[in-house]
Amino acid sequence: MMKQWQVAKRILPLLAVFSLLLSACGREDLSVMKPQGPVAQGQYDLMKLSIAIMIVVLIIVFAIAAYVLIRFRRRAGQNEVPEQVEGNFKLEVIWTAIPLLLVIVLAVPTVQTIFAQGEDLSKDKNAIQVKVTSHQYWWEFTYPQYDVTTSQDLIIPTGKKIAFELKTADVLHSFWVPSLAGKMDTNPDGTVNKFSFSAPNEGVYRGKCAELCGRSHAFMEFKVKAVSQESFDRWVNEMKAPAVLPEDTQLAEKFKTNCLSCHAVGDQGGPVAPNLTGIGGKEAVAGILLNQREGQEEGNPVLDNMKEWLHDPQSVKPGNTMPNPKDLGLTDEEIDGIAEYLANYKLDYE
Amino acid sequence: MDWITTVDHKKIAILYLIAGGFFFGIGGIEAILIRIQLMKPMNDFVSAQVFNELITMHGTTMIFLGVMPIIFAIMNAVVPLQIGARDVAFPFVNALGFWTFLFGGLLLNLSWIMGGAPDAGWTSYTPLSSSEYSGTHGVDFYTIGLQIAGLGTLIGGINFLATIITMRAPGMSYMRMPMFTWTTFITSAIILFAFPAITVGLVLLTFDRILGANFFDVANGGNPVLWQHIFWIFGHPEVYILILPAFGIISEVIPTFARKRLFGYSSMVFATILIAFLGFMVWAHHMFTTGLGNVANALFSISTMLIAVPTGIKIFNWLFTMWGGQIRFTAANLFAVGFVPTFVMGGVTGVMLASAPADFQFHDTYFVVAHFHYVIVGGLVLGLFSGLHYWWPKMFGRILSETLGKWTFWTFMIGFQLTFFVQHFLGLMGMQRRIVTYLPNQDFDLLNLVSSVGAFLMGVGVIMFLVNIVITTRKPVNAPNDPWEDGRTLEWSIPSPPPEYNFKQTPLVRGIDAYWKEKMAGHTEMTPAEPVGSIHMPSATPLPFVMSVGIFIAGLGLMFSKDDFGNAFMNGLFNNYIVVIIGLLITFGAMALRSLYDDHGWHIEPEDQDEKGVRT
Numbered sequence: 001m002m003k004q005w006q007v008a009k010r011i012l013p014l015l016a017v018f019s020l021l022l023s024a025c026g027r028e029d030l031s032v033m034k035p036q037g038p039v040a041q042g043q044y045d046l047m048k049l050s051i052a053i054m055i056v057v058l059i060i061v062f063a064i065a066a067y068v069l070i071r072f073r074r075r076a077g078q079n080e081v082p083e084q085v086e087g088n089f090k091l092e093v094i095w096t097a098i099p100l101l102l103v104i105v106l107a108v109p110t111v112q113t114i115f116a117q118g119e120d121l122s123k124d125k126n127a128i129q130v131k132v133t134s135h136q137y138w139w140e141f142t143y144p145q146y147d148v149t150t151s152q153d154l155i156i157p158t159g160k161k162i163a164f165e166l167k168t169a170d171v172l173h174s175f176w177v178p179s180l181a182g183k184m185d186t187n188p189d190g191t192v193n194k195f196s197f198s199a200p201n202e203g204v205y206r207g208k209c210a211e212l213c214g215r216s217h218a219f220m221e222f223k224v225k226a227v228s229q230e231s232f233d234r235w236v237n238e239m240k241a242p243a244v245l246p247e248d249t250q251l252a253e254k255f256k257t258n259c260l261s262c263h264a265v266g267d268q269g270g271p272v273a274p275n276l277t278g279i280g281g282k283e284a285v286a287g288i289l290l291n292q293r294e295g296q297e298e299g300n301p302v303l304d305n306m307k308e309w310l311h312d313p314q315s316v317k318p319g320n321t322m323p324n325p326k327d328l329g330l331t332d333e334e335i336d337g338i339a340e341y342l343a344n345y346k347l348d349y350e
Numbered sequence: 351m352d353w354i355t356t357v358d359h360k361k362i363a364i365l366y367l368i369a370g371g372f373f374f375g376i377g378g379i380e381a382i383l384i385r386i387q388l389m390k391p392m393n394d395f396v397s398a399q400v401f402n403e404l405i406t407m408h409g410t411t412m413i414f415l416g417v418m419p420i421i422f423a424i425m426n427a428v429v430p431l432q433i434g435a436r437d438v439a440f441p442f443v444n445a446l447g448f449w450t451f452l453f454g455g456l457l458l459n460l461s462w463i464m465g466g467a468p469d470a471g472w473t474s475y476t477p478l479s480s481s482e483y484s485g486t487h488g489v490d491f492y493t494i495g496l497q498i499a500g501l502g503t504l505i506g507g508i509n510f511l512a513t514i515i516t517m518r519a520p521g522m523s524y525m526r527m528p529m530f531t532w533t534t535f536i537t538s539a540i541i542l543f544a545f546p547a548i549t550v551g552l553v554l555l556t557f558d559r560i561l562g563a564n565f566f567d568v569a570n571g572g573n574p575v576l577w578q579h580i581f582w583i584f585g586h587p588e589v590y591i592l593i594l595p596a597f598g599i600i601s602e603v604i605p606t607f608a609r610k611r612l613f614g615y616s617s618m619v620f621a622t623i624l625i626a627f628l629g630f631m632v633w634a635h636h637m638f639t640t641g642l643g644n645v646a647n648a649l650f651s652i653s654t655m656l657i658a659v660p661t662g663i664k665i666f667n668w669l670f671t672m673w674g675g676q677i678r679f680t681a682a683n684l685f686a687v688g689f690v691p692t693f694v695m696g697g698v699t700g701v702m703l704a705s706a707p708a709d710f711q712f713h714d715t716y717f718v719v720a721h722f723h724y725v726i727v728g729g730l731v732l733g734l735f736s737g738l739h740y741w742w743p744k745m746f747g748r749i750l751s752e753t754l755g756k757w758t759f760w761t762f763m764i765g766f767q768l769t770f771f772v773q774h775f776l777g778l779m780g781m782q783r784r785i786v787t788y789l790p791n792q793d794f795d796l797l798n799l800v801s802s803v804g805a806f807l808m809g810v811g812v813i814m815f816l817v818n819i820v821i822t823t824r825k826p827v828n829a830p831n832d833p834w835e836d837g838r839t840l841e842w843s844i845p846s847p848p849p850e851y852n853f854k855q856t857p858l859v860r861g862i863d864a865y866w867k868e869k870m871a872g873h874t875e876m877t878p879a880e881p882v883g884s885i886h887m888p889s890a891t892p893l894p895f896v897m898s899v900g901i902f903i904a905g906l907g908l909m910f911s912k913d914d915f916g917n918a919f920m921n922g923l924f925n926n927y928i929v930v931i932i933g934l935l936i937t938f939g940a941m942a943l944r945s946l947y948d949d950h951g952w953h954i955e956p957e958d959q960d961e962k963g964v965r966t
Contacts, residue, residue: 026779026793032711033778046708054698061694064669069687072608074676081870082675087614091670092663096617099662103655106705110655111648113707118644136483171478172574174639174714178780182710185639188477188568191575193641206792210639210714210782212471213478215398218785290789298791318398 030206032178039181039197042113049109053102121163121196128156132166134173134186136213137220137317138274138287148239149264151274153282154224157232158202166193174211177224183210199226204283215319223283227350234349239277243268246341255338258328265345273322281346285309286316306339355890357441358850362448363427363745369452370419376459377411378812380404385769385805388798391790401786402469403488407462409472410492413588414499415455417730421595422451422506424737425534427745429510431841431848432528434519434857434864439512441888442944447505449898454499457905461491468492471784473581474555476566476574481559487909493556494905500545500552501901507541510534519840520879521859525619528839528863529612532619533598536626537591543630544587551580560908575640582633590629592726594622596733597664600686602839603740604668607683608675609836611863614667621660628657638706639713647706654704661697665690680834681755685736688763692732696724699774714784717777723770735762735815742822743829747847754818762811768804772797838863843876851885854878854959885954896940904933 028034035041121127131142142149156162166175168186176183181197199205209220227235243266246252260269265276280302284290286309290299299305311332313322325335353365384404387395396404430438438444461467466486470479479489514535518527527535555577557563564570566577605612612618634642634650642650668690677683699721703709712718735758743749776797781788788794832842840857841848843865855878861867868876907929915921923929 025775030780030792031778032780040711043707043711046705047702047711050702050705050708054702057698058691058694061665061669062691064666065687065691068669068672069677072672072675072677074609074678078676082608082610084611085613085670085674086611087617087667088670092614092617092667095666096659096663099659103652103658103701106701107652107655110651110705110707113705114644114648114651117707118647171483172475176714176782178711182707183639183713184710185641187641188574190568190573191641206780208780208782212402212475212784214483215402217402218398218787288789 027206028179029204030178034179036179036201036203036205037181037197037199039117040179042117043182046109046113050106053106057099057102117195119196120194121161122165122194124161124163127161127163127196129163129165130154130156132164132175132186134166134168134170134175134209134213134220136170137209137216137320139175139207139220139222140169140274143236146236146240148236149271149275150239150277152222152284152287154207154222155232155235156199156224156226157229158226159198159200160229161196161198163196164194166195171213172211173209173213173220175207176210177205177207179205180224185211199224202226202228216317219286219288219317221284221287225283231349235347238347238349239266242266243277244345246337248337251334251337251341254330254334255341258325258330259338262322276342276345278347279345280306280343286313289316301343303339303343306343307336310335310339352890354895355892357437357445357888357890357894359426359430359438359441359444360745360848362444363423363425365448366419366423366426366451367745369448369455370416370423373411373415373455373459374417374420375812377408377416378809380408380411382805382809384408385802387786388788389802390799391788391792391795393787396786398786399469402471402784403467405784406468406471406474406488406492407459410458410468410496411455412726413472413592414496414503415451415458417592417726417734418503419451419455420734420738421537421592421730422447422503424599424734424741425506425510425537425595428741428841429531429534430513430517431744431844431852432531432839433514433517433522434840434853434859435513435517436852436856436885437888438509439517440509442891442894443505444509445891446894446897447502447509449502449894450505450901451499451502453898453902454495454497454502457498457902458491458495461488461495464491473585474577475581476555476558476577477568479555479559479577480566490556490559490909493552493559494909497549497552497556498898498901498905500549503541504545504549507538507545510538511542514538519853519857519859519864522864525616526859526862526864529601529615529618530595530598530839533594533601533622536622537594540587540591540594540626540629544584544591547580548584548588551577551584554580556908560912575637578637578640579633582636583630586633586636587626587629589722589725590626592730593733594625596689596730596737597622599733599737599740600668600689603682603686603736604671605863606740606834606836606838607678607680607686608672610671610675611838611866612667613670613673614663615862617663618667621663624660625657628653628660632657635704635706635709638709651704651706655701658697658701665694665697680739681750681752681759682736682739682834684756684759685732685739688759689729689732689736692724692728692763692766696721696728699724712777714782715777716773716781716783719783720770720773720777723773727766727770732763735759740834741841743833744841744846744848746823747827747829747845748822748825749829749833750822751818754814754821758811758814758818761814762808765804765807765809765811769801769808770804772800772804776801832865836866838866840864840876843868849959851887851954851959854885855882856880882956882959884956885959886951887954888951889949891944891949893940893944897937900933900936900938900940902933903936904930907931907933 025031025033035044129144133140140151141154166184166186168188173186174183175186180199184193184195203226205224207222207224246255262273263269263276285305289305291302292299309316310325387393466488468488468491470484470489477483554565558565564572566572566574601612632654635654638647703712739750739755779793781794829846831845857876858879910924911927
């Protein structure tokens with residue numbers, strides 16, 4: 001018993017060092033190893049447990065291997081034949097039993113976590129319901145309780161449980177916000193997936209599509225923005241306010257005929273393409289062109305990003321279904337005008 | 351011509367090795383291109399479309415056309431010798447298996463020059479792989495090419511089952527079979543049960559794409575998740591089709607160079623069977639994030655973790671085989687010894703992945719990429735290198751350069767660890783797999799660069815191996831029967847390379863490690879179980895080649911049956927399935943010829959047996 005404790009005492013500091021090493025990895029808004037919510041935390045705890053067990057296994061195997069390889073090399077002049085050992089029943093039972101034990105240690109919390117995190121909150125009145133619909137290559141978020149639809153930036157109140165219903169409009173995608181929760185696939189109708197997470201702290205978290213979905217799979221990113229309850233309520237109100245159209249009536253007309261056949265702003269337009277309400281205030285243009293934010297070096301001014309996108313959508317997201325505005329008969333000035341209008345279309349809720 | 355008509359298992363082994371090596375090279379080049387693209391953020395070395403084609407073809411090529419044929423090469427070269435047989439059970443069918451694999455592989459790779467390679471990932475998940483979202487012929491090349499190649503694998507597997515069941519030398523009971531023969535046997539059984547699943551899946555997908563069926567189309571009552579189930583019911587056992595032969599190779603190499611018999615032989619056999627059995631029970635662990643529900647996730651989590659138990663038995667048995675032995679670090683043994691810790695790394699991350707809630711984070715990230723490359727490259731490819739260095743003298747009568755072999759090992763091993771160890775962390779830091787590029791400043795930049803540098807190093811290692819082969823081929827054929835001096839199994843009791851008929855007299859097997867047992871009893875060769883007599887040999891025939899060409903033509907015809915060539919003659923030829931019919935006529939014609947024309951083979955008489963030792 002004493003001896004075993006000695007072994008444990010030697011391994012513990014190693015584990016501590018290792019978990020420090022792990023937690024030094026990656027950005028807070030992105031890394032699995034810096035969980036920012038209870039769901040990701042639970043998954044991270046499970047990982048730490050399994051990593052700990054596995055490191056112990058690795059140490060034992062590597063130690064035996066190193067010992068054997070050094071101790072039993074064939075030396076010069078060694079010609080007698082070594083004893084031909086058939087096996088050892090006791091030893092073999094031991095190394096069947098120990099892995100089995102380790103598996104049980106890992107299996108019990110695994111099953112517990114599966115059922116704890118797999119709870120269906122879709123009927124829960126206290127949870128914010130969000131229907132996620134994935135498209136090649138953008139994300140649509142609908143809040144049925146508030147009758148609001150947005151795209152790319154998922155706005156949620158801090159501390160509230162968010163209950164998701166996931167489906168896809170075309171191919172399979174996978175909804176993943178590493179620092180808040182593991183991923184879940186978006187299947188077509190009939191196999192709609194449900195899961196939930198919450199974010200206790202305000203912040204912007206990076207989301208990714210994790211299932212190969214075509215040419216712009218890598219560019220199908222989104223953001224989860226956790227804000228205070230008051231800000232969230234204000235955001236809902238702003239979203240429901242009537243649309244703000246370009247002041248220049250000619251441009252407004254162009255925008256209506258060319259863009260609003262697919263896109264929507266406020267109460268106008270269609271549901272085929274990303275909802276543009278308040279797009280100027282979003283974290284990125286097209287999900288991948290990061291907008292400059294206060295106190296952060298990353299990103300370009302939103303106007304530049306908007307122009308880059310509108311002048312050649314295919315170069316930003318190859319294979320996307322948006323027609324090139326030039327092909328719709330818009331002049332460069334008109335495109336710039338629309339870019340300017342969209343870049344300045346911000347909602348005031350923070 | 352000799353090579354096209356051969357039905358000799360040793361020559362077919364060499365054909366498999368050359369073809370497998372060729373496709374392995376293509377897959378390797380694809381890997382290097384992928385790593386160049388990912389070397390730095392927002393790189394534009396290849397386009398997003400080409401990148402998706404590269405990852406799809408890299409995975410497909412490596413699994414189906416690279417490592418599997420090299421496994422088959424070693425199996426063909428070694429198994430009949432290890433069980434004291436003169437050939438496999440069905441030599442004609444063996445040749446057919448090779449040619450269908452080769453033409454399937456060629457068809458698949460033709461896609462690079464004939465209008466778009468497959469681009470929906472090696473798993474080809476629907477609906478991305480449906481004709482609606484993948485409009486080129488790429489996925490058609492995938493379904494039809496793999497179908498033809500898979501035919502070859504299935505044929506080969508059945509052949510090995512029959513061979514091992516019926517053709518063991520007198521005295522070789524199942525529990526006296528060498529470990530590599532055991533793993534070949536179990537692998538073949540897995541092939542027999544797993545390949546029909548992918549065959550059905552590919553047929554359904556072909557029907558969806560070419561004939562307008564709706565198996566995977568939700569709008570018409572199909573279900574894309576069905577494809578995932580079919581694919582992984584094949585796909586997970588496939589992992590064991592790949593790794594079990596490597597286990598077998600390691601179980602041969604380590605005892606030879608430790609000069610000790612395999613520790614715990616019967617538990618090794620038991621563990622192999624258990625792994626194969628469990629391998630069929632765990633397919634849905636690839637689908638935790640598909641949304642199967644809590645109960646399914648829990649059950650598949652536990653069943654997956656259980657695989658750690660038999661695998662652990664194997665690892666410890668190998669370590670204790672070396673315990674108390676006299677270990678020689680030849681190139682072959684270096685690869686085998688390097689295999690053990692590397693494979694353990696792949697194994698422990700496998701158990702981590704088995705925990706469903708944690709898998710929600712790991713799945714489809716670089717953590718998974720790291721995991722399965724540790725298993726397939728760190729496990730299987732190291733095993734193959736070990737086996738090739740080990741059996742090369744038996745196959746070709748020439749010993750590979752040990753110095754170059756050791757250099758290959760160290761370059762490849764260091765390159766491998768550099769490439770894939772860091773990918774665990776990339777995954778945990780949020781890098782999903784199959785992305786053509788990534789934004790800067792996400793802490794991905796440095797680790798991706800390290801990974802790419804490692805990949806180049808692995809490439810250098812492989813080139814060294816090729817150089818070794820070229821140099822060795824120019825040396826005289828002078829390897830002794832038992833070049834490692836401590837050979838334990840039957841193949842080391844006959845000349846290197848073996849004569850066409852392998853064993854002049856079928857040997858009598860008196861225990862595990864039959865040849866070692868005779869050597870310890872002071873004998874220099876096996877005790878024969880039969881008098882010297884006339885040896886019956888099968889005739890060489892071009893029919894397997896012709897049949898495969900027919901299937902190849904039919905496959906091409908089917909693929910382009912809906913195309914408009916802008917040319918009435920071509921349109922008439924393809925759109926009315928005339929090309930398909932011609933192809934099938936060739937194949938069925940060859941089959942009819944084979945059935946109607948009775949070929950009894952030929953005999954090697956005792957007086958010819960000494961000089962008839964045809965060198966392969």
